[in-house]
Amino acid sequence: MKIATWNVNSLKVRLPHLLDWLATTQTDVVCLQELKCEDKAFPLADIEAAGYRAVFNGQKTYNGVAILTRAETCGEPLDVVRNIPDFEDEQRRIIAATVKGVRVVCGYFPNGQAVGSEKFEYKMRWLAALTDWLRGELATHSQLVLAGDYNIAPEDRDATPEWQDEIHVSVPEREAFGALVALGLADAFRLFEQPEKSYSWWDYRMMAFRRNIGLRIDHLLVSAALREQVSACVVDQAPRKLERPSDHAPVVLTLTSDRLAV
Structure with missing residues (x-):
């Protein structure tokens, strides 16, 4: 099973790129962020024509997240949750669903703007609420992937020197x-030796x-029950090389599907 995360930075603009990428890669589960469209404008017909099902949590102009599942291999996403429960928030940043026994959480984490700003304080409160909620999700779902644009580069090697001491790399x-x-999660990308400056x-x-x-700010964290099933995790730079690309590239995780506990 291949699971990807991709901040498309406007689904309307990047839809041709997405459809071509789906046809080429046949990725089983795709977590999208920064849709920048309301639910009524989500291109469901195009996604379904490409052989995928979709659940989404959209917002006009800003934010928005979706989970796409390849119909042939994964069927419909189940037990869908939108937004962090018990955290009052007008911004559409979270969607979760169960796909073939794996709980997939797709998140578009707040940017934070600048350390010490009001938006930074919101980011920290949002992260705390997400962590509290995921603790319960992991108690219910041993097989869990937290995918998304985290807007955090976790280590110095995940950022060029120009970004040191700036937003996305701060200590908090x-x-x-x-x-x-x-919580018991592992950074799937760092389970493997990777090229420098990835x-x-x-x-x-x-x-x-x-x-x-x-910056490496797009991540797939996996639960302990999935860690040994991760066989690869790579950044696919090909879509970033296209004309009018998203500023993010997809990150793709491969799980050994015959070992999944469905």
């Missing part, structure tokens, strides 16, 4: 990432992608 954000890991996001400005000035 990294401590919050550590609190998620402490990033998933590059600014549109200053030829950042060409110069590989970026």
